[in-house]
Amino acid sequence: MLLHLLAALSVAPFLAAAQATVETTVGTVKGRLAPWPASSNVSEYLGIPYAEPPIGKLRFAAPQPFKGKGPIAGTDFGAGCIQGLDPNSANTEGTDFGVLGYGEGMGGVKGRNYSEDCLTLNIWTKPEGGEKSKAVLVWIYGGAFGAGDTAAPFYNGARFAAEQDVIVASINYRLNVFGFPAAPGLQDVNLGLLDQRLAIEWLRDNIAKFGGDPKRMTLFGESAGGASVDYYTYAWTKDPIINSFIAQSGVTGAIPVTPANNPNWWTLTEKAGCGGKPNGLRTVDCMRDLPALDIQKALTSAAGPMALTFFGPTVDNKVVFNDYAVRRKAGNFIKRPFIAGNTDHEAGLLTGLGLGTLRGVKKNGGIPGAYAEELIKYVNSYRYSNGTFGSILSSLMPLIDSSIGCASSSAVSARRAQGIPAWRYLWMGTWPNQAIYPDIGAYHSIDCPIVFGTVERNDKQGKNTPEEEKFVKNVMTAWATFAKDSEKGLVGLGWPLYDNKGTTLVRLGYQNQSTPSFGSVPEYDRLCPLIGL
Secondary structure, three states, rough: OOHHHHHHHHHHHHHHHOOOOOEEEOOEEEEEEEEOOOOOOOOOEEEEEEOOOHHHHHHHOOOOOOOOOOOHHHHHOOOOOOOOOOOOHHOOOOOOHHHHOOHHHHHHOOOOOOOOOOOOEEEOOOOOOOOOOOEEEEOOOOOOOOOOOOOOOHHOOHHHHHHHEEEEEOOOOOOOOHHHOOOOOOOOOOHHHHHHHHHHHHHHHHHHHHHEEEEEEEEEEOOOOHHHHHHHHHHHHOOOOOOEEEEEOEOOOOOEEOOOOHHHHHHHHHHHHOOOOOOOOOHHHHOOOOOOOHHHHHHHHHHHHHHHOOOOOOOOOOOOOOOOHHHHHOOOOOOOEEEEEEEEEEEHHHHHHOOHHHHHHHHHOOOOHHHHHHHHHHHHHEEEEOOHHHHHHHHHHHHHHOOOOOOOOHHHHHHHOOOOOEEEEOOOOHHHOOOOOOOOOOOOOOHHHHHHHHHHOOOOOOOOOHHHHHHHHHHHHHHHHHHHHHOOOOHHOOOOOOOOOOOEEEEEOHOOOOOEEEHHHHHHHHOOOHHHH
């Protein structure tokens, strides 16, 4: 009789996983068995609302906790947040949406539903095996704060959860003018960053019910997502929640913040029919009354391809600050383990952006003016001479990569100066099934599908090579090991703590090797003094 009872108890967790039903603060969430990878036995909970729909009076307002009590059918992704570009506009002619909009080029879904009612999160977990209380990795997507979506297949967390015995979560947050309006009279302007924080609070309160450890949550993201990770470390020092951080190709200093007096609000409101600057505070009420897609069309009309960067994190000295260099030096950030790094050829995506986009980035503060002029010069020589992309890209790299790489070095060095375990990497792997252009190198965002183990989800790209597959597993293991033991895990894998005067730059995919090697920081950072980092 006792043996029968023990046997029944032993299978109870498996039954719970199969039923995939969890009681949360927003009600009962019913998930499903993840269809990919086959036989992974991962439960996925998709489209869980963490905030009230930001519509009506809540448009251009801080997120409010979701008040519903379920049941919630967590079997499909929620709507994506409205993107910064209207693909049907003639003003975006020639733009590669696969690159700019994180669409098909990042595994985006055709026919995707986009809406203001988009504040949802997703969870992948395998509670019936491994640790009873698992480390959690919380993903923030990139897209210049103007685009991005958790539903992109490259961001699917099922394989990561299955193979690494962790929980993976991802967050939808508001973008472009809906997330960063910079409008007069608003109490809060960095709504997208506040969305991220509210989602993290929801995970803190609920992740244990999915088999996660709320004391071992790692925040990781790429590009704007990486910058979001670093912004978080400065904004929430009194109540961190998060235990460790990974900033991929984005930290404070690498992506400029928008000044509080950004004139783009007036440009947009005039284009949208709300009167522009002469109407002052009345423009906010007018914009709240417009259909969301009318605002998107006006944004695309006003800014063209640069709609992605027309609005972004704005100095409010509450969530985003104008003195990050001072704060870094003083150690005014969350003192928890930290990883930052960048790809070797960040500027590889510039062929998809186009010359007009470079001028727009300069105009809107995305790239320092001198850098933008150099970029334009080199892109001109590429477009109007017989130079190959590879040779032109060689000239571009010092200009782009020094700004991102040196900012990463500064961020990691600041942590080490405070005695915090911190590491820096340089992503160098260039695998055939990730080469979206010839000779593109390790371009911006190439790391995302490797980290998630999802490269092969894009059928057009082909299968991983054997060495690439080893690399995928080694990278996933490194990220998961850091999440599980953020202070000592990477040391056990042979990663040296960062020293900006030593051979401590972790080179990932160097010469397409599956195991890391280590480079001299002074050699790679020789241009940093020229840009003040």
